[in-house]
Amino acid sequence: MAVAEVMNDSAHKARFDNLNSRVKDVWNDIFNTSKMVSAIRDGVVDPRLYALYMIETYHYTSHNARNQALVGVQAKGIHPNYMKFCFHHAYEETGHENLALADVKSLGLDIEPSSLPKPLPATEVLIAYLYWVASNGNPLQRLGYSFWAESSYEYINPLVDKIRSSLNLDDSQLSFFIAHSEIDSKHAEEVARIMVRHARTDEDWRDIEQVMVTSLKLTGHVLDDVFETYEAVVSGTCADYPFLDRLAS
Amino acid sequence: MAVAEVMNDSAHKARFDNLNSRVKDVWNDIFNTSKMVSAIRDGVVDPRLYALYMIETYHYTSHNARNQALVGVQAKGIHPNYMKFCFHHAYEETGHENLALADVKSLGLDIEPSSLPKPLPATEVLIAYLYWVASNGNPLQRLGYSFWAESSYEYINPLVDKIRSSLNLDDSQLSFFIAHSEIDSKHAEEVARIMVRHARTDEDWRDIEQVMVTSLKLTGHVLDDVFETYEAVVSGTCADYPFLDRLAS
Amino acid sequence: MAVAEVMNDSAHKARFDNLNSRVKDVWNDIFNTSKMVSAIRDGVVDPRLYALYMIETYHYTSHNARNQALVGVQAKGIHPNYMKFCFHHAYEETGHENLALADVKSLGLDIEPSSLPKPLPATEVLIAYLYWVASNGNPLQRLGYSFWAESSYEYINPLVDKIRSSLNLDDSQLSFFIAHSEIDSKHAEEVARIMVRHARTDEDWRDIEQVMVTSLKLTGHVLDDVFETYEAVVSGTCADYPFLDRLAS
Amino acid sequence: MAVAEVMNDSAHKARFDNLNSRVKDVWNDIFNTSKMVSAIRDGVVDPRLYALYMIETYHYTSHNARNQALVGVQAKGIHPNYMKFCFHHAYEETGHENLALADVKSLGLDIEPSSLPKPLPATEVLIAYLYWVASNGNPLQRLGYSFWAESSYEYINPLVDKIRSSLNLDDSQLSFFIAHSEIDSKHAEEVARIMVRHARTDEDWRDIEQVMVTSLKLTGHVLDDVFETYEAVVSGTCADYPFLDRLAS
Numbered sequence: 001m002a003v004a005e006v007m008n009d010s011a012h013k014a015r016f017d018n019l020n021s022r023v024k025d026v027w028n029d030i031f032n033t034s035k036m037v038s039a040i041r042d043g044v045v046d047p048r049l050y051a052l053y054m055i056e057t058y059h060y061t062s063h064n065a066r067n068q069a070l071v072g073v074q075a076k077g078i079h080p081n082y083m084k085f086c087f088h089h090a091y092e093e094t095g096h097e098n099l100a101l102a103d104v105k106s107l108g109l110d111i112e113p114s115s116l117p118k119p120l121p122a123t124e125v126l127i128a129y130l131y132w133v134a135s136n137g138n139p140l141q142r143l144g145y146s147f148w149a150e151s152s153y154e155y156i157n158p159l160v161d162k163i164r165s166s167l168n169l170d171d172s173q174l175s176f177f178i179a180h181s182e183i184d185s186k187h188a189e190e191v192a193r194i195m196v197r198h199a200r201t202d203e204d205w206r207d208i209e210q211v212m213v214t215s216l217k218l219t220g221h222v223l224d225d226v227f228e229t230y231e232a233v234v235s236g237t238c239a240d241y242p243f244l245d246r247l248a249s
Numbered sequence: 250m251a252v253a254e255v256m257n258d259s260a261h262k263a264r265f266d267n268l269n270s271r272v273k274d275v276w277n278d279i280f281n282t283s284k285m286v287s288a289i290r291d292g293v294v295d296p297r298l299y300a301l302y303m304i305e306t307y308h309y310t311s312h313n314a315r316n317q318a319l320v321g322v323q324a325k326g327i328h329p330n331y332m333k334f335c336f337h338h339a340y341e342e343t344g345h346e347n348l349a350l351a352d353v354k355s356l357g358l359d360i361e362p363s364s365l366p367k368p369l370p371a372t373e374v375l376i377a378y379l380y381w382v383a384s385n386g387n388p389l390q391r392l393g394y395s396f397w398a399e400s401s402y403e404y405i406n407p408l409v410d411k412i413r414s415s416l417n418l419d420d421s422q423l424s425f426f427i428a429h430s431e432i433d434s435k436h437a438e439e440v441a442r443i444m445v446r447h448a449r450t451d452e453d454w455r456d457i458e459q460v461m462v463t464s465l466k467l468t469g470h471v472l473d474d475v476f477e478t479y480e481a482v483v484s485g486t487c488a489d490y491p492f493l494d495r496l497a498s
Numbered sequence: 499m500a501v502a503e504v505m506n507d508s509a510h511k512a513r514f515d516n517l518n519s520r521v522k523d524v525w526n527d528i529f530n531t532s533k534m535v536s537a538i539r540d541g542v543v544d545p546r547l548y549a550l551y552m553i554e555t556y557h558y559t560s561h562n563a564r565n566q567a568l569v570g571v572q573a574k575g576i577h578p579n580y581m582k583f584c585f586h587h588a589y590e591e592t593g594h595e596n597l598a599l600a601d602v603k604s605l606g607l608d609i610e611p612s613s614l615p616k617p618l619p620a621t622e623v624l625i626a627y628l629y630w631v632a633s634n635g636n637p638l639q640r641l642g643y644s645f646w647a648e649s650s651y652e653y654i655n656p657l658v659d660k661i662r663s664s665l666n667l668d669d670s671q672l673s674f675f676i677a678h679s680e681i682d683s684k685h686a687e688e689v690a691r692i693m694v695r696h697a698r699t700d701e702d703w704r705d706i707e708q709v710m711v712t713s714l715k716l717t718g719h720v721l722d723d724v725f726e727t728y729e730a731v732v733s734g735t736c737a738d739y740p741f742l743d744r745l746a747s
Numbered sequence: 748m749a750v751a752e753v754m755n756d757s758a759h760k761a762r763f764d765n766l767n768s769r770v771k772d773v774w775n776d777i778f779n780t781s782k783m784v785s786a787i788r789d790g791v792v793d794p795r796l797y798a799l800y801m802i803e804t805y806h807y808t809s810h811n812a813r814n815q816a817l818v819g820v821q822a823k824g825i826h827p828n829y830m831k832f833c834f835h836h837a838y839e840e841t842g843h844e845n846l847a848l849a850d851v852k853s854l855g856l857d858i859e860p861s862s863l864p865k866p867l868p869a870t871e872v873l874i875a876y877l878y879w880v881a882s883n884g885n886p887l888q889r890l891g892y893s894f895w896a897e898s899s900y901e902y903i904n905p906l907v908d909k910i911r912s913s914l915n916l917d918d919s920q921l922s923f924f925i926a927h928s929e930i931d932s933k934h935a936e937e938v939a940r941i942m943v944r945h946a947r948t949d950e951d952w953r954d955i956e957q958v959m960v961t962s963l964k965l966t967g968h969v970l971d972d973v974f975e976t977y978e979a980v981v982s983g984t985c986a987d988y989p990f991l992d993r994l995a996s
Contacts (some may be wrong), residue, residue, distance in 0.1 A: 069816045069834055072841070080842030087838035094819070094834060097829030118386075121463040128381030129374050137367075174823055214370040251729070318567045318585055329593030336567055336592060340585035343570070344578030616884075626879030627872050635865075649753040712868040 003151065003185060008193040009186055015205050016192070019212060023148045026213055027155045030220040036227035040159050045166040045245040047107050049230045054104045056222055059119040062097035063127050065090040067134040068142065082139070082198050084140035085190065089146070092183065099176040106173040109243055114150065117240040121224035126218040133211050140204050144212030150188040153181050252400065252434060255441040264454050265441065268455045268461060272397045275462055278403045279469040285476035289408050294415040296356050296496040298479045304469055306425065311346035312376050314339040316383040317391065324388035331388070331447050334439065338395070341432065348425040355422040358429040358492055366489040369476035382460050389453050393461030394443055399437040401410040402430050500534040501649065501683060504690040513703050514690070517710060521646045524711055525653045528718040534725035538657050543664035545605050547728045552602045554720055555674065557617040561590040561625050565632040566640065573637035580637070580696050583688065587644070590681065591640030597674040604671040607741055613648035615738040620723035624716040631709050636700050648686040651679050652729055750898065750932060753939040762952050763939070766959060770895045773960055774902045783974035787906050792913040794994040796853050796977045800995035801851045802988075803969055804923065809844035810874050812837040814881040815889065822886035829886070829945050832937065836893070839930065846923040853920040856990055864987040869972035874966040880958050887951050889961030890942055897935040900928050920960040 007016035031037050039049065072078070072086035105111060119127065134142050160177050163169065171178055199205055232238035256265035280286050288298065321327070321335035354360060368376065381390050409426050412418065420427055448454055481487035505514035537547065568574070570584035603609060616624065632640050658675050661667070669676055684741050697703055730736035754763035762765055778784050786796065819825070852858060860889035866874065881889050900994035907924050911918065946952055 038920035065830065065834065066820045069820050069837070072817050072837070073813045073820055080845065083812065084838055084841045087812065087834050090816070090819070091831055094831045121459060124381065125374060125378050125463065125467065129377045131381060132373065132377030160895060195845065210370060214374065218374065241799060273549055314581065314585065315571045318571050318588070321588070322564045322567050329596065332563065333589055333592045336563065336585050336589035339567070339570070340582055340589060343582045343585060347578065616791030619957060622879065623872060623961065623965065624878050626876045630871065630878060708868060712872065716872065 002139060003188040003192050006189055006196065010196045012196055012199075012205075015195075015199075019147060019209060022209060022213055023151075023216065024147075025119075026216045026220070030216075030223065031155075032221050034220065034227070035153060036223045037159065039227065040162050045163050046234075046249075047167055047228070048241075048244045049191070049227070050163055050167060050234060051107055051109065051244060051247060052105050052230050052233070052241070053223070053226045054100050054121045054176070056098040056103070056120055056226055058097045058113075059123050060115070060127050060130075060222070061093075061100055061176075063130065065093040066098070067127075067130045068093060069141055069144075070131065070134040070144050074135045077196060078139045083192050084100070089187070089190070096176065096179065099179055103173055103176050106169075107167075107247060113241055115243065120222070120225040122218070123219040126215065126222055129215060129218055133215075136151075138204060138207035140195075140199055141207040141211040143191055143199075144208040144210065145215040146187070146191045147195070147208065147212050148216050148225055150184055150191055153184050157181075184193075252437040252441050255437050255438055255445065259445045260440075261445055261448075264444075264448075268396060268458060271458060271462055272400075272465065275465045275469070279472065280404075280466075283462075283469065283472050283476070285472045285479075286408065288476065289411050294412050295318070295479070295483075295498075296416055297482060297493045298476070299412055299416060300353050300356055300358065300426075301479050301482070301490070301494060302472070302475045303349050304365055305372045305475055307346045307349040307353070307362075309376050309379075309471070310342075310349055310425075312379065313345070314342040316376075316379045317342060317395075320385040320388055320391050323384045324369070327388045328447060331443060334443050338436070338439070341436070345425065345428065348428055352422055352425050355418075356416075356467060356494070356496060360492055364492065369471070369474040369478060371467070371470040375464065375471055378464060378467055382464075386455035387453060389444075389448055390456040390460040392448075393457040393459065394404065394464040395436070395440045396444070396457065396461050397465050399433055399440055402426075402433050406430075436481055469489055501690050502687040504687055504694060508690075508694045510697075512695075513693075514633070516709060517645060520707060520711055521649075521714065524714045524718070528714075528721065529653075532718065532721050534721045534728075535657065537725065538660050538664075539612060543661050544728070544747075545665055545734075546739075546742045547725070548661055548745075549602050549605055549607065549745060550728050550731070550739070550744060551721070551724045552674070552722055553614055554618055554621045556598040556602070556611075556614070557621050558625050558628075558720070559591075559598055559674075561628065562594070563591040565628045565705075566591060566644075566657045567628065568632040569637055570639050572633045576637050577696060581691060583692050586686070587688070590685070594674065594677065597677055601671055601674050604667075605665075605745060607633060607744070609741055613741065614741075618720070618727060620716070620719040624713065624720055627713060627716055631697050631713075636702060636705035638693075638697055639705040639709040640690055640710065641697075642706040643646040643713040644685070644689045644692070645710050646714050648682055648689055651675075651682050662727055666743065749936040750939050753936055753943065757939075757943045758855060759943055759946075762942075762946075769956060769960055770963065773895075773963045773967070775961075777970065778902075779856055780948060781967065781970050781974070783970045783977075784906065785832070786945045786974065787909050792910050793977070793981075793990055793996075794914055795980060795988075795991045796974070797914060798851050798856065798991060798994060799977050799980070800970070800973045801847050801923070802863055802869055803870045803973055805844045805847040805851070805860075805863070806870050807874050807877075807969070808840075808847055808923075811843070812840040814874075815840060815893075817878065817881040818886055820891050821882045825886050826945060827940060832941050836934070836937070843923065843926065846926055850920055850923050852962065853916075854914075854994060857994070858990055862990065865925045867969070867972040867976060869965070869968040873962065873969055876962060876965055880962075885951060885954035887942075887946055888954040888958040890938055890946075891955040891957065892962040893934070894942070894955065894959050895963050897931055897938055900924075900931050904928075904994075929931070 007013060007020075010016070019138075028092040036049070036053070041047070067086055069090035075083075100112065101111075118124075130142070130145060133145070156177070160174065164174060195208065199208060229238055229241075234240055234242060256262060256269075259265070272486070285298070288294075318336055318339035321332040321339075324332075350360075350362065367373075379391070379394060382394070405426070409423065413423060444457065449458060478487055478490075482490055482493060505511060505518075506516070520625070534547070535550070537543075567585055567588035570581045570588075573581075599609075599611065616622075628640070628643060654675070658672065662672060693706065697706060727736055727739075731742060732741055754760060754767075757763070783796070783800070786792075816834055816837035819830040822830075831885075846942060847859075848860065865871075877889070877892060880892070903924070907921065942955065946955060976985055976988075980988055980991060
């Protein structure tokens, strides 16, 4: 795998080993405590749970290209190559939220962006944080988000497979995850290369690590918020998603 | 109390009762789960724990006037009276972070803003969220933060009293809390009046409530992050606060 | 006059003399070249010309409180007293655009903000420039705009008097200019005091001077754009202001 | 030429004819009134004049990729294809200011970005305006700037040729203009295609036209400011560019 080569060949191998180890720790925390992960692993997946998760995915993904480009817009005195990375990466991420929405609709839901409720609080917090780190502090720090996000599929794929089989989905209904898996290794490699090239100080690597850990934890909170909302939908105490009723068994 | 009068006299009594009840629930959650609250309640307060808390208070307070004013800067088409409230409130909050810093220094620490480490991750998340809600979505929603913050002293004062007696502090060393208590009832009343006057729809009240709950929960996470950092400082695994050593007993 | 005292008593007398002299030069340039100024001075004022001018005044004034507050929101490391000035000044300027609009309506026009065309290009440029200087570069530089704006009445009053008599307006129809004249001397004095207190280097004074000169010149361009639009309205080649027809003699 | 084909084949031929005609008019105004254009056309070019012009080109070009990307970051609800255009265009424009700087240095000047004075006031106004139109109003309007900028070489090339021969420059010393000429036809065509695809209403086309005309006029003001500064440098009343002395004949 190309990304592994970049990490291992580089003088920064210890840096990458540390980042990878911390990512693994946070994922393990999430997997060990998340009721949503347990629910997916342990039984039949309720399509409403999956739909709720993909709706939040739609929401935060619709900001990813924007907050990625914002790094290049705002940061003073960054190297043109890093600036080009920001804009090109933004270009490649643009519109991916529509894949997430199409996948939700493929479950048989007749929804449009305008019919969706606002993001859940945890999703708003994640979005807010990504804009903040994109426009304040170390311009390199948002790479910490890309670092785990671009290589999250080794953690997420088993869950996606469980969802796929449980809900009988075909590839065209998993366009978001499949599209991302495809550009995954390419992007992960680019992110690693950019870090090798532009992260020079201990502080650079610490700032990247802090955003990496924090943004992954906040993503874990999104899962929690999704599951709590799912339970409220099922129990009838949350009426914000009437369109999910047709998925109830 | 004036603020109670505004809440009870108004046609919005049920709205305020709901908000106050939800604030109480979140505070109870924080009080029941926070190791930091337990540590303060149950024993002798370590001045390093208090200092760490006040340093984070310094950090997020230094953004409060700014993100308050930002509501007036960014929001399109808001009523001039609400805009005036935003700017006047920002004016009154300006510089309060320096009270927090002076209180830390009064413990015998020779520190300046430039000698402080960056905010802890949970504090960055709180700051990021407040800028986000100030510049996106319902312009009224940041009132949810003011709503609980301006009336937090009934929840916090017992803890402050414990710290005061445990650390033998006099009033001049608690300038942040005392200054805030003084402007507390005045601001809380203004916030309630502005809500009575400008929040008109169910959505307005829901958006205010969501920001109220979320920002209070994020403040709870700051307490958790402070306590975790405190434990790391005590155990010697965190070297970011060398200036605290002189407070170690 | 209080403002003169601040300027003359201070160690910065030569600085203020220079600023005042440059303001005078730019005003003289405007007065010597502006067709609009000539039209007002030399004859009967067409109410449509006055209305067009006040509509642009409405447009840029609606941004003044916002870009004033933005200085306090954006600037890093500014002194709390200057930050308080920014927010308090913004508070006092809030809603003044509505005076301008009321004055236009008092001519017999039944208009609302939503019925106004967009700002003219020169007005957009002025607005754009003020946001830019409020959020980039020397945080003190926007004082250059306040410096001439708060003391512009000695230059503008003769024109206002001409308009008043020509159009037979009473004080209630000149609320924008009268309100501003009243807070004029107070604000001008505050602006001078803030400059005495916070402008320390040659560069500070030069940055203030540059924004002063540039923003006044851009205001001169607004007058030119207003007059050109007026000529187009009269000749029938501009159809963007149909509501002015009832003012045609 | 591909761009001409797009313009002529499209249902919007009349729209493009109008834009091209207005661009021509503004360029003619600039050519007829600009002392700088006359100075270049009529005689031997002073390398200091050319250097001053290229320094301002450096300044505003350093913002072009940023304000281009900002359209995609800020605009709500724009079509993903237009958003992709914004980010890709920003990607391609990144770093071009360094070509301008290299060309200045090739004259024999030992300068770095940090040794340059701030942009001239007219350049600041242009920069300010481009950020403003990128983040406010019709998201399509910044295309008006690209429209004339990407096809400006038919107007500018005769001047560049005069400079080239007068200063005996070879191609490597004209990297900014040559690089831009090369991507010119490609970008101009893309801009025209995007307009055909996304500009739908009269208002869209009017907003694009207004930004086109205003940004070109503001660029004309930059030329005026450059020439005025050149005269001040020559006469010794401007001391901000000491490094130009070695170019004095």
